[in-house]
Amino acid sequence: MDPETMVMPLILIVLFFPFCTSVDTLTPNQSIKDGQSLISNKNNFALGFFSPGNSSYQYLGIWFVKVAYQTIVWVANRNDPIIDSSGVLSINQYGNLVLHDSSNRLLWSTNVSVQGTTSVAQLQDSGNLVLVQGNNKKVIWQSFDHPTDTLLPGMRLGLNRMTGLDRFLTSWKSQDDPGTGDYFCKINPTGSPQVVLYKGSTLYWRSAPWPWPTSLSAATSSSSFKYYFVNNEDEVSYYFFDDPSIISKEVVGNSGLIQKLMWNDGDLQWKEFWSAPKYRCDNYRHCGAYGKCESDDNVNKFECTCLPGYEPKSWKNWYHRDGSGGCVRKQLGLSMCGNGEGFVKVERLKGPDSFNAVWMDMSMSSSECEQACLRNCSCTAFISMNIDGKGTRCLAWYGELVDVSENSYVRWDLNVRVDATELATYTRKSNGFLGHKRQRAITIISLMVTLFLVCLIGYICLMKKKRRKTSPSKKKEEEENKRTVKRKLHNQSLYFTGAVGYLEGNELEENSRHPDLLIFDLSCIVAATDNFSPINKLGQGGFGSVFKGQLSNGQQVAVKRLSNSSGQGIEEFKNEVMLIAKLQHRNLVKLFGCCIQGEEKMLIYEYMPNKSLDFFIFDHTRSSLLNWGKRLEIIIGITRGILYLHQDSRLRIIHRDLKTSNVLLDGEMNPRISDFGIARIFKGDQIQDKTTRVIGTYGYMSPEYVIFGKFSTKSDVFSFGVMLLEIISGKKNNISYQTHPSLTLIGHVWELWTEDRALDIVDSSITESFVSHEVLRCIQIGLLCVQEDATDRPTMLAILLMLSCETTLPSPNQPAFVFKRPTKDLGSVTGKGFYSINDVTITKFEAR
Numbered sequence: 001m002d003p004e005t006m007v008m009p010l011i012l013i014v015l016f017f018p019f020c021t022s023v024d025t026l027t028p029n030q031s032i033k034d035g036q037s038l039i040s041n042k043n044n045f046a047l048g049f050f051s052p053g054n055s056s057y058q059y060l061g062i063w064f065v066k067v068a069y070q071t072i073v074w075v076a077n078r079n080d081p082i083i084d085s086s087g088v089l090s091i092n093q094y095g096n097l098v099l100h101d102s103s104n105r106l107l108w109s110t111n112v113s114v115q116g117t118t119s120v121a122q123l124q125d126s127g128n129l130v131l132v133q134g135n136n137k138k139v140i141w142q143s144f145d146h147p148t149d150t151l152l153p154g155m156r157l158g159l160n161r162m163t164g165l166d167r168f169l170t171s172w173k174s175q176d177d178p179g180t181g182d183y184f185c186k187i188n189p190t191g192s193p194q195v196v197l198y199k200g201s202t203l204y205w206r207s208a209p210w211p212w213p214t215s216l217s218a219a220t221s222s223s224s225f226k227y228y229f230v231n232n233e234d235e236v237s238y239y240f241f242d243d244p245s246i247i248s249k250e251v252v253g254n255s256g257l258i259q260k261l262m263w264n265d266g267d268l269q270w271k272e273f274w275s276a277p278k279y280r281c282d283n284y285r286h287c288g289a290y291g292k293c294e295s296d297d298n299v300n301k302f303e304c305t306c307l308p309g310y311e312p313k314s315w316k317n318w319y320h321r322d323g324s325g326g327c328v329r330k331q332l333g334l335s336m337c338g339n340g341e342g343f344v345k346v347e348r349l350k351g352p353d354s355f356n357a358v359w360m361d362m363s364m365s366s367s368e369c370e371q372a373c374l375r376n377c378s379c380t381a382f383i384s385m386n387i388d389g390k391g392t393r394c395l396a397w398y399g400e401l402v403d404v405s406e407n408s409y410v411r412w413d414l415n416v417r418v419d420a421t422e423l424a425t426y427t428r429k430s431n432g433f434l435g436h437k438r439q440r441a442i443t444i445i446s447l448m449v450t451l452f453l454v455c456l457i458g459y460i461c462l463m464k465k466k467r468r469k470t471s472p473s474k475k476k477e478e479e480e481n482k483r484t485v486k487r488k489l490h491n492q493s494l495y496f497t498g499a500v501g502y503l504e505g506n507e508l509e510e511n512s513r514h515p516d517l518l519i520f521d522l523s524c525i526v527a528a529t530d531n532f533s534p535i536n537k538l539g540q541g542g543f544g545s546v547f548k549g550q551l552s553n554g555q556q557v558a559v560k561r562l563s564n565s566s567g568q569g570i571e572e573f574k575n576e577v578m579l580i581a582k583l584q585h586r587n588l589v590k591l592f593g594c595c596i597q598g599e600e601k602m603l604i605y606e607y608m609p610n611k612s613l614d615f616f617i618f619d620h621t622r623s624s625l626l627n628w629g630k631r632l633e634i635i636i637g638i639t640r641g642i643l644y645l646h647q648d649s650r651l652r653i654i655h656r657d658l659k660t661s662n663v664l665l666d667g668e669m670n671p672r673i674s675d676f677g678i679a680r681i682f683k684g685d686q687i688q689d690k691t692t693r694v695i696g697t698y699g700y701m702s703p704e705y706v707i708f709g710k711f712s713t714k715s716d717v718f719s720f721g722v723m724l725l726e727i728i729s730g731k732k733n734n735i736s737y738q739t740h741p742s743l744t745l746i747g748h749v750w751e752l753w754t755e756d757r758a759l760d761i762v763d764s765s766i767t768e769s770f771v772s773h774e775v776l777r778c779i780q781i782g783l784l785c786v787q788e789d790a791t792d793r794p795t796m797l798a799i800l801l802m803l804s805c806e807t808t809l810p811s812p813n814q815p816a817f818v819f820k821r822p823t824k825d826l827g828s829v830t831g832k833g834f835y836s837i838n839d840v841t842i843t844k845f846e847a848r
Contacts, residue, residue: 026097026121031090034058038123039065045073045127049087053176057081060089060099060108061178062127062143064247068268073127073150073249074143075178077108095119097131097141110141127152148178151240151250157195158187158230158237167237171252183256189236191354192395193229197277199256203284205277206403208412209354209395211387248273281405284353288313288326292346293405302805307401308344308426309418315636316629319804326402331419333584337377340420343370349414350407351383352397360394369394370415381416518593520604525549525595529559548607556607557592561600577603580676583649587641589664589674608672610665613723617660617730623763628770630669631727635778636803637671638663642720643796645673646713652682654689654711658719659700660726680711688712699733699744703816704790714790718816720799721785725749728778730763746786746815753783753812777802783812 024040026032037048046065049058050072060076077099086102095114099107110131118134129143144155149171151157159166168186173179183204188196192209210231227240242248247263260274276282280303281293287304294303304323312318313325329336360372366384373379373396382396401416418426528549529536538546544562551557580591595602613634616622626634645653655676662675678695691709694701702718704710722733725745733745743751752758758779762770781802787793792813794802802809 024123026089026091028091028095028118028120031088033088034085038121040123040125040127042125044125045123047123047129049082049085052172052178053174055081055176057083058085058087059178060087062123062129064263067247067263071249071270072178073148073152074129075148078148078172078178079180080107082107091119091121095131095133097121112141114140126154128155148172149181149252153241153248154239156235156237156239157185158193158235159189160235160237161189162234169250169252171254171256174254181254183252183254185252185258187236187238188355191357192351192359193231193236194354195238197252197256197258204256205258205282205284206353207276208350208407209357211385285324285326285403287323287404289400289402290327290329291323291404292349293323295406307346307404307416309416309422311640314633315640315800315804316632328586329419331421331584332586333590334419334421336417336419340423341374341417342420342423343373343382343415344418344423344426346404346414346416348406348411350403350405351395351412351414352381352401353403354395354397356399357395357397360396363391364394365392366394369396372396373415373417379417381414383412383414385412518604520593520595520602522595522597522600524551525559525602525604527552528557532561549604555592556609558605558607560603560605562602582651583645583653585641585644585649587637587671587673588644589672605674608664608674609667610669612661613663613665613671613727614660616665617727617763618732620765623730624765626669626766628766628775631766632774632778634663634665634669634671635724635727636800638673638720638723639796639800639803641671641673642716643800645679646716646796652713654680654682654713655716655719656680656705656711657696657700658716658723659697660723663723699817702790703788712790713795714793717785717793717796717799718790720796721782721793722746724778724782724785725761728763728775728782729761730765731761744817746817749779750783750815753779777809780809780812783815784810786815786817787813788816789813 024038026038032038032048034049037046039046043065045062047062048060050061050063050070051058052072059078059081061072062074063070063072082101084102087099087107088101089097089099092098092109095116095118096112097110099109101107112131114133116133116135119131119140120134121129121131123129126144130139131141132138133140144152145165145167147155147157147167147169149169151169157167157169166186168184170185171181171183173181182199183197185195185197187193188206192211194209195207196203197205210229212229226242227238230237240250242262248261250258250260252258256277258276259272261270262273263269264271279295280286281295287293290307290310292305292307294305302318302321302323304318306312306327309330310327311330312323313328317323317325335341360369364372364384369382369384372394373382376396376398378398380397380399381401382394384392384394386392401414404414526532528551529547532545532547536548538548538558540546544560547559547561549557549559577591577594580588584590589608590606592604592606594604610616616626617631642655642658645655653676655673656678657675658673662673664672664674666672680689682689689711691711694705694709696705698706700719700722702711702715705715722745726733729745729749731745749758749761752760758776759772761779762775781794781799785793785799801807
């Protein structure tokens with residue numbers, strides 16, 4: 001062959017070779033301009049200039065080569081775009097990668113210190129752009145340490161504790177703008193590390209705390225996907241690997257969605273492998289503090305519940321399917337520090353936010369963990385688990401339990417601290433199922449107890465037969481001794497005369513030993529009230545006076561001083577001490593203690609600065625301070641307080657004098673039920689009682705109580721119904737109406753209800769704030785409560801459910817006391833009874 005003919009192909013091959021060979025390295029004497037790129041060795045990734053979407057700007061970035069359409073995984077100058085196609089990437093005289101535009105303006109630089117001036121840049125097959133020091137091949141900078149919105153296999157997300165380098169992902173502003181967006185994803189190392197997603201400065205989503213089902217050892221959640229977690233003194237980080245033949249990435253989108261995506265060559269699309277937040281329960285604090293979010297496919301079911309020992313903070317918001325306000329303790333007044341408290345296990349959870357959690361020592365058993373948490377009164381929950389077979393460790397929370405949800409993948413068993421009452425409730429539930437052997441043993445014991453009782457009853461019958469032979473005078477003396485009880489408190493003698501159906505003196509003595517009940521010295525109360533100064537007088541009633549006082553520690557109190565001349569006052573005193581000392585609920589007024597010295601008998605209550613409910617709703621000026629939202633909260637609070645009295649407390653209590661003047665308001669306008677002087681205790685399965693001594697306030701008393709002296713929980717329901725209608729209307733029950741002067745408020749509301757004009761009764765001061773369907777529902781509940789037949793009235797539990805959810809309500813029947821009763825007829829209702837014909841039984845000058 002002619003030598004000249006052979007030379008020409010060789011020249012062409014040499015000239016063409018740089019353009020058909022993959023170039024992955026940039027040296028100091030080279031540069032990259034628009035239309036040029038670096039390609040990794042195995043043709044996985046490319047580095048060059050691009051314009052996203054419909055944008056006319058240019059950026060320097062890295063993208064997949066083998067994906068059908070350009071998918072950017074890293075951007076250098078994301079916040080400094082090139083306005084034309086004049087961008088140039090090169091290595092400057094100091095060994096740094098630099099990006100300039102046509103005006104030689106520096107848009108981006110690696111900005112690291114290079115020993116010597118020789119360095120080269122290389123695009124690796126992992127998608128990592130590295131700057132290597134020429135003399136020792138040391139990597140002095142890499143794009144994996146400065147991610148944008150994408151995490152690639154082998155790329156670490158997290159904190160290097162040695163250097164302080166924090167690697168996190170930040171979303172694009174939009175599909176056309178790779179600038180720093182609103183969302184960023186990082187690892188929060190505080191407490192127990194967890195992956196968190198922020199929207200601006202607001203926490204938007206978080207993963208379960210470490211340890212996850214896989215930690216340092218790789219685990220397989222699919223045939224190829226493996227992820228790792230490192231948590232040691234050098235770093236806390238997360239990374240993953242895939243089969244090299246699979247193209248995958250994790251990305252934070254500009255909509256706030258974190259996605260794990262895999263490329264499908266079959267249909268040329270990205271397939272979602274995992275994403276978050278995806279469900280309602282994924283949103284941070286969706287159910288607030290101490291709330292639990294239950295994942296369910298049923299979108300009609302409200303997903304929020306409360307952890308054991310807690311109840312919704314706002315029943316109104318709960319009713320509107322908004323659980324973000326969270327939950328509060330059911331028994332706020334009951335201590336959870338050395339007071340018989342314990343833990344209730346809640347299974348299969350995503351653990352609470354661990355920002356306030358602490359890992360305890362290794363090799364701590366579950367029981368040791370529980371005891372350690374119990375010893376610290378700030379410890380609210382703990383989890384005990386075995387980590388990778390290296391020993392059992394204990395993670396304890398101190399403070400609020402936030403962002404708890406059910407989880408089908410991360411299944412933690414959370415032990416929640418509860419008070420003694422709640423612990424007993426859950427213990428009874430857990431012991432509710434007995435084995436056959438245990439049942440057999442109980443049957444045998446029951447038979448033995450029955451036999452013993454038969455013998456005991458026989459013995460009692462014989463003793464009664466002997467007592468019948470006792471002389472009348474001796475019997476009278478024994479009865480008198482039985483009805484007079486002498487007790488000493490603080491070396492002072494006090495005599496109480498018993499009354500049928502009321503509390504005996506020994507019950508008061510028992511109550512005086514109540515751990516939360518203080519016995520005050522008379523001198524202390526005299527000093528607190530400035531010797532019962534008229535200036536401090538809050539009110540005057542048939543049983544005595546109420547004074548405002550301030551104890552030496554600054555605590556403001558209300559002092560109820562019984563009149564020496566009132567026989568009923570003594571009974572009321574015993575009743576209130578006995579009852580309220582045993583009642584602890586956030587919707588009941590709290591009794592601090594009592595004072596019994598000489599002739600003085602006093603009760604010391606917490607002071608309510610906002611007076612009583614009637615002070616606001618019946619005044620045209622002050623009523624505007626209670627909008628509909630606050631009134632609904634007050635209604636629900638009163639409901640919960642009465643429900644506690646009827647069902648949830650240790651005693652079943654009938655208040656008998658529920659009215660707006662006996663509902664006090666604390667500093668935050670939360671309702672507190674007060675005045676238990678004529679309350680009665682029902683024992684066992686007792687559902688009704690009868691008295692010939694009818695006491696109460698006309699307009700609030702039920703018809704069966706007024707006419708026959710019969711009272712039950714349904715009597716309180718009637719009183720609640722009257723209060724409910726008064727709260728909505730801002731009018732008193734016994735007010736006169738121009739159209740029908742003989743109608744009561746109940747009668748007026750019933751008339752409007754039958755004419756489909758019930759909203760006409762709404763207080764004019766809340767016409768701009770009320771929600772029509774809520775008010776109509778409350779009016780219907782009020783009419784259900786004041787029905788004439790007690791059996792037709794709902795229970796307080798049913799009322800709470802009616803207020804809390806959109807159940808269909810029954811139609812109310814004819815209410816009682818539609819028309820006013822003439823005052824002269826009152827005396828004929830019960831021969832031995834008496835009424836407070838006025839609206840209140842105590843004249844108030846200030847809050848009490």
